[in-house]
Amino acid sequence: MGTEVNAIRIEKNGGPEVLKWVSVPLSAPADNEVCIRHKAIGLNFIDIYFRDGLYPSPLPHGLGFEAAGIVEAVGKDVHHVKVGDRVAYGQGPLGAYAEARNIPADRVVRLPEGISFEEGAAIMLKGLTVQYLLRQVYDVKKGDTILFHAAAGGVGSLACQWANAMGVRVIGTASSAEKMQMAKDNGAWATINYSTEDVVQRVRELTDGAMVPVVYDGVGKATWETSLKCLRPRGLMVSFGNASGAVTGVNLGVLAQHGSLYVTRPILASFVPTLETMQAAADDLFAQILAGNIKVDIGQRFPLRDVAKAHEALASRKTVGSTILTLD
Incomplete structure (x- = not known):
């Protein structure tokens, strides 16, 4: 399956200017991975922390933790999703700022038909964060x-x-x-x-x-x-x-x-460490959306290639609701 896709990478920490649009190799997924062709990507403040180095990570690396798209291939040990499925993830390894990528299968959940790709990309990390904050960190009544x-x-x-x-x-x-x-x-x-x-x-x-x-x-x-x-x-x-x-x-x-x-x-990873806990949290979140209790408010859209402008807007508190990165 080896091919090339466009992605955002940083070679050094710093301001939005370090975000580079490059071509990177995409191999066939490993046994426990899913290859996803992204339809929309979520933007979060944590992305800025990894870009500027507040949260250190070995360089060079990609950015972004959440996206939604279609399954293009699965490893032999993956059984809960199949090629063609609509999926989303909100707790992936760094690297969501890409046209397509491989991601550990236990981070991937099916996206219900009633929720769009843009909504899925906008909601996963923030929505799962709200889920663990209100349902798990403190039992709000x-x-x-x-x-x-x-x-x-x-x-x-x-x-x-x-x-x-x-x-x-x-x-x-x-x-x-x-x-x-x-x-x-x-x-x-x-x-x-x-x-x-x-x-x-x-x-x-x-x-x-x-x-x-x-x-x-x-x-x-x-x-x-x-x-x-x-x-x-x-x-x-x-x-x-x-x-x-x-x-x-x-x-x-x-x-x-x-x-x-x-x-x-707290951090989200501690509350969704397995496929089962991830799926349960996502199901809780999706149920709230489908019931009409939560409306996904997408306040801004930026093409992935223009992600530097998105970072500038987010850091300057000029955004409202969620921001997503779109793909052509």
Whole structure:
């Protein structure tokens, strides 16, 4: 099957200018791999971390963790998908920024007919992230009030919808009136403009002083202390991203001062380590979409060749909802 495909590669860490459009070899899939011809590719903030070196990986390498497409070939040990199947993945090895690729079969799930390739590419990583955040990291229950930072972003917009469908009250933070309205449109119970309002005070007012049992924080350094102050005693701080930079120099004594708080720094890979757990999480996600509880909001589309522009838009907070990379 050996052939050549176009892909994005980086030879050094840096800004968007290091993203190169190159031709790379594509071999036949190994026994436990699936070859997928991509129809759409997802863009996520974690891609920037690998590009700029915050998350180191041996160079040169590709970028991207999620995509959707059609199975072109399967290894001899692969039985859950076949050639011609519509599939998606959201936790692959680096390298989704490509026209086609081989990927471990246990990362690949069938994409239901009611969900488009673009929706699949836009939803997998962010949707599976929301699944493990709301269903596994903390067992969110109907009637809970939770705080979710960056509620108008790709993960936040999905979390607002999913939580709302569960009967959960989401207090969402955002940086502008427009983004606050988006969060409300997606089901947020209340919103806070973190650029102009005192987040801690507003949470105190909204909860009648009780504060929240869990804070979901994908922003990182800029919101770390604020998030801790919004928790009730023995509350859980879920730090799942670093959009403003990594949290460093943590004094564990602060957790005691705020009421014996818990902190976790989860990653998706720990919650979907097998085909069975991946399929179960994806089935939960797909069911929410097909039931109409989650609408996949694709705010931006960029041709794969123009991925540098997509990175610039994402890093400058100019995007809303999900961003996908398209192929000709």
